[in-house]
Amino acid sequence: xxxYDKVTKIHADGTKTIDEVxxxxxxxxxxxxxxxxxxxxxxxxRMLIAEERPTTGTVFFESHNVHKFRRHDMTKYRRRIGMxxxxxxxxxxxxxxxxxxxxxxxxxxxxxxxxADVPHVLELVDLGKKMWNFPRELSGGEQQRVAIAxxxxxxxxxVIADEPTGNLDPENTYDIIKILQKVNELGTTVLLTTHNKGxxxxxxxRVITMEKGKLVRDDKKGGYIL
Amino acid sequence: xxxxxxxxxxxxxxxxxxxxFLSLAAIIVLTLCLLSFGAIMFADVFGRTMxxxxxxxxxxxxxxxxxxxxxxxxxxxxxxxxxPEVASTTFISSDQALVNFQTKWQNxxxxxxxxxxxxxxxxxxxxxxKTKLPSEYAGLVNFIQSPAAESASGTSVIxxxxxxxxxVLIDRLGRLIPDVEGAGAIVAILLVLVAVIMTFxxxxxxIYSSRDEISVMRLVGASxxxxxxPFVISxxxxxxxxxxxxxxxxxxxxxxxxxxxxxxxxxxxxxxLASVTSVVSVYFISNIGEISGIILLAGCxxxxxxxxxxxxxxxxx
Numbered sequence: 001x002x003x004y005d006k007v008t009k010i011h012a013d014g015t016k017t018i019d020e021v022x023x024x025x026x027x028x029x030x031x032x033x034x035x036x037x038x039x040x041x042x043x044x045x046r047m048l049i050a051e052e053r054p055t056t057g058t059v060f061f062e063s064h065n066v067h068k069f070r071r072h073d074m075t076k077y078r079r080r081i082g083m084x085x086x087x088x089x090x091x092x093x094x095x096x097x098x099x100x101x102x103x104x105x106x107x108x109x110x111x112x113x114x115x116a117d118v119p120h121v122l123e124l125v126d127l128g129k130k131m132w133n134f135p136r137e138l139s140g141g142e143q144q145r146v147a148i149a150x151x152x153x154x155x156x157x158x159v160i161a162d163e164p165t166g167n168l169d170p171e172n173t174y175d176i177i178k179i180l181q182k183v184n185e186l187g188t189t190v191l192l193t194t195h196n197k198g199x200x201x202x203x204x205x206r207v208i209t210m211e212k213g214k215l216v217r218d219d220k221k222g223g224y225i226l
Numbered sequence: 227x228x229x230x231x232x233x234x235x236x237x238x239x240x241x242x243x244x245x246x247f248l249s250l251a252a253i254i255v256l257t258l259c260l261l262s263f264g265a266i267m268f269a270d271v272f273g274r275t276m277x278x279x280x281x282x283x284x285x286x287x288x289x290x291x292x293x294x295x296x297x298x299x300x301x302x303x304x305x306x307x308x309x310p311e312v313a314s315t316t317f318i319s320s321d322q323a324l325v326n327f328q329t330k331w332q333n334x335x336x337x338x339x340x341x342x343x344x345x346x347x348x349x350x351x352x353x354x355x356k357t358k359l360p361s362e363y364a365g366l367v368n369f370i371q372s373p374a375a376e377s378a379s380g381t382s383v384i385x386x387x388x389x390x391x392x393x394v395l396i397d398r399l400g401r402l403i404p405d406v407e408g409a410g411a412i413v414a415i416l417l418v419l420v421a422v423i424m425t426f427x428x429x430x431x432x433i434y435s436s437r438d439e440i441s442v443m444r445l446v447g448a449s450x451x452x453x454x455x456p457f458v459i460s461x462x463x464x465x466x467x468x469x470x471x472x473x474x475x476x477x478x479x480x481x482x483x484x485x486x487x488x489x490x491x492x493x494x495x496x497x498x499l500a501s502v503t504s505v506v507s508v509y510f511i512s513n514i515g516e517i518s519g520i521i522l523l524a525g526c527x528x529x530x531x532x533x534x535x536x537x538x539x540x541x542x543x
Contacts, residue, residue, distance in 0.1 A: 049445060072449075075448070075449050077447075078446070079447030083445050083446070089438060089441075089442045090442075091442060093241065093244040093439075102446065103446040105230075105452075106448035107447055
């Protein structure tokens, strides 16, 4: 489904953040990518959503080079991916409901679908009672749950969660991981980056370990070894 | 398609209200920009009216010889009237000139008594000629003094032409008016340019504050049009509100400028500037529909275009 083929990223100042990384991700997998800050985890994820280009190598999605998509195809491709960020990236002047509705509306879903699905997905992340709150009125954990709801509302093929628990306390971290596992059980591929040992151990699935831009381990049933 | 359009318009309106302070900042800058358009419009009208008034005061007067036959004078007047550069002519007969003189000096018995001493009418018939452009007077005078303007009998019916007295003023005006208009256009273009850049930068700053929001929109799969649309609608709203404010401010200036000048600078200054304020008032009132249309259209275009261009750089994700 996803294939990184000898991907290298060298920045304008000569820094190499990714060094000849190759790996594949199958449908419905839950892959955790671990590594310390600066290991290149986020750069890998940004490449998958075509927010960043590799210097050499190719990133494939279903045999398509994601950096060769035309504008229209790129829009369609991004609708098949749900993104969750460490800093939530909710639209500040939209309520929780509107943030999620926006993702559906941008995909061209009808008003009836939006009205039916948004409350449902908010209930799923246990925020049914706060759907009309603005992000500033929600706690960090609640904002991240809204972000997850936004990521899954279009039933994407992949959910990319880039350090989703980085700003959260242990209790909220646990909740978020539980939600991501539930999303994976429903058939969505999940790519999670983290440097939290507790998170990696709690998930207990496939773990890819990055160190200074290189892929150093890829274990089917891995743990946190750094 | 229609659903998307509705959503874009609705989001644009909602963003306009929710970004209260930023919207206010954009409206203030855009209003100042549109007011500078208005000021240029008023200055242009005032300048043109003043130049027209000066131009209207310029003419040449041809005095006919006392012995000229009526038929020769009529033939001469007809010839002049047929010239394409002539805007208007006014014929004043010898008798009419006498009546005009007597009316003018009716309260001065010394002058009237002197006139009676002469015994006969000393005033020649005259033809006052205005051309369409000040620069055309010199050519017209050359024609009048050429044999082509002589009577059929070959004698000249003209005693004198007063062009020489006005020549300096007429020639200077002919050269000055295009220069003044050119300089005015350059100043207006510069002012408009400064105002447009200010507006563009303000809206760019507002959109800069939404750059994360734009990147999120792109990442959830929103098309360029879907991301850009609400910003353009908000831009149109800024233009619309600013345009309405500008029209009200211009109307207030037009209606109360006399009273304000009198209050702050005194009645004398207000009287001195009365010609300016009256010209501007008359122009504003008689063209209020057109002015409002131009101001609103300029505001909406400026707001929409600035937003469109400012969002563009954040769509390269």
